[in-house]
Amino acid sequence: DVQLQASGGGLVQAGGSLRLSCGYSGIIFGHYAIGWFRQAPGKAREGISCISSSDDSTRYADSVKGRFTVSRDNAKNVVYLQMNDLKSEDTAVYYCAASTSISPITVMAHHLLSWPYDYWGQGTLVTVSS
Numbered sequence: 001d002v003q004l005q006a007s008g009g010g011l012v013q014a015g016g017s018l019r020l021s022c023g024y025s026g027i028i029f030g031h032y033a034i035g036w037f038r039q040a041p042g043k044a045r046e047g048i049s050c051i052s053s054s055d056d057s058t059r060y061a062d063s064v065k066g067r068f069t070v071s072r073d074n075a076k077n078v079v080y081l082q083m084n085d086l087k088s089e090d091t092a093v094y095y096c097a098a099s100t101s102i103s104p105i106t107v108m109a110h111h112l113l114s115w116p117y118d119y120w121g122q123g124t125l126v127t128v129s130s
Contacts, residue, residue, distance in 0.1 A: 002027040044057045045095075055104075069081070070082075095121060
């Protein structure tokens with residue numbers, strides 16, 4: 001069974017940085033994509049980034065482009081989300097998710113949406129103080 005766990009959240013001042021980690025297991029073979037989502041209090045879940053296992057291609061939502069960077073360490077089965085220049089509006093619970101049954105090309109085309117992803121991890125809270 002595929003399992004994911006996001007970690008690394010915390011309290012940071014505006015303008016600061018955090019690096020989130022998404023440890024995953026159970027993805028035995030094939031191409032897949034790992035996505036990052038967030039949900040702020042009272043708001044809908046928002047897709048913010050993803051990375052493909054097939055070619056390490058990445059995608060970002062406009063709200064984080066230029067500030068966040070997604071990367072992965074194949075040896076450790078970990079995907080990272082480096083978040084720089086954090087703003088108060090980045091405060092949210094951050095989740096990682098895996099898409100294992102849809103081609104990464106399709107996931108990349110719809111990465112902001114939830115439907116391509118079939119496994120979700122527990123979230124980690126990021127609080128940015130202004």
